[in-house]
Amino acid sequence: MTDTRGTDPSASWCAGRPAGESRLSDLLETLLVDSSGGLRSVGELRLAWPGVQLLRFTGPEITVAGSQSGPVFCFAIRGHLHTTTPRRAFVPGPGWGFAIATGVQSGLMALGGNEFRNHLTLSVELTQECCRRAAYDIVDGLDAPTLQADQPDGVAAFPYGPELRCALGRFVQALGDERSRRTLAPLYYEEIAHLLFRVPEVRPVFTSALRDAGQADPVHQAVRYMRENLTANITVTDLAREVSLSPSAFAHSFRASTGTTPYQYLKRVRLEAAHTMLLSDPAASVSDIARTVGYANASHFISEFKRRFRVTPGELSRVHAG
Incomplete structure (x- = not known):
């Protein structure tokens, strides 16, 4: 028998298993079961962390995402998301997410779900402070050239792979009990920010939060x-x-x-x-x-x-x- 005493229960979340859709969607589905064993209502389920929610739909549905407090990242875990801005239409496939800049509201079309296999999207809002720490760690401050590009619509589609899926899984799992939520979840939340900041398509969406935080900082x-x-x-x-x-x-x-x-x-x-x-x-x-x-x-x-x-x-x- 393996001795797991003194180990982080979420550290092996991806160990020995593919970090694909099924692992993360299985974990999220456990959150949809209420205390009586039935499924919670279709729609938005707020998780035990500010600005984090799970979206579940059984058919095509439009949901509005965005926040005045920080950028929002919507990860299509099962199914896919589409949106249209005044400048362009985003029609990515499964395994893509959307980054929405601070202060921008975007309508997202959730597709690929039915009564037997629901659409699942995990929405994570990052605080400006968290964005700023990621920027300092990765590019040594807010005035680096890599932060100068802007996203005219305040919306960007981005692919995300196994590393981000594993980080999301660790974070969600840590929200499951009070001790892990207090000690481990903050670390995984920061990890998600660092990984997102390294995605080229996402980085411009950080700029508004970083510029706001950087004024007279x-x-x-x-x-x-x-x-x-x-x-x-x-x-x-x-x-x-x-x-x-x-x-x-x-x-x-x-x-x-x-x-x-x-x-x-x-x-x-x-x-x-x-x-x-x-x-x-x-x-x-x-x-x-x-x-x-x-x-x-x-x-x-x-x-x-x-x-x-x-x-x-x-x-x-x-x-x-x-």
């Missing part, structure tokens, strides 16, 4: 200051002064947004800038690059670089020099 301003002043000896006090906050208030705000300290984030920005420089010019002097990104001591720079990238700057240069 002290963390955004501080990250920009770091990137524009890599050679300077930057302290937390310097950054706090730049954004007109006390050092303690700034440090608290920065950690809440990025999950790390200003010092650790600055070190990451410097090392990643050095990594980019070495890839673009393998013949460049390691000492010169160290100084360019704010390291006065080349030995310290080499040590930090190896700790982050598992290779020394010299080894990386030799590999890419051919």
Whole structure:
């Protein structure tokens, strides 16, 4: 018998099984059974998490999706979704979802369901704070070029594969009991945001939430200051002064947004800038690059670089020099 003590019950959600439609739809169907053993009514079922609901239909049905609080992502788990905007018609097949920008309301046509095999769509709203954390983790702030593209209709269709299905399954399963909902569900919610942010079709829909969150955001301003002043000896006090906050208030705000300290984030920005420089010019002097990104001591720079990238700057240069 396998000993599962001390393990995460949802960690093996996809283990040994295909992460396709049947696994996730089977899990969602368990939520449709009420306390008496019968099926809940057709329509919307709100799950035990703000902004998350399951849509169930037995035939073609129009549902309106969207929120003023954050972008909404509708995953067609069984069946498929269509919609039409003033600029275009979206007619994707099964295995696709829709991303709807903050403040946009979109009518979605739910298709592919009948009395015996219901249409199932999982709708997940992401908060602006969650979107912002995903952006900081993946692209180092809100001013990256990848965030400049916009989605004119505020709606985008996107394919989603096994990785996102597994994340959705872990999240939904964690909502099933109070302890997991309190401890594990927040982690899986963040995981879904990170995975969505990596989908090219979805990323523009994040921009309105990110731009709204980024206006006069002290963390955004501080990250920009770091990137524009890599050679300077930057302290937390310097950054706090730049954004007109006390050092303690700034440090608290920065950690809440990025999950790390200003010092650790600055070190990451410097090392990643050095990594980019070495890839673009393998013949460049390691000492010169160290100084360019704010390291006065080349030995310290080499040590930090190896700790982050598992290779020394010299080894990386030799590999890419051919």
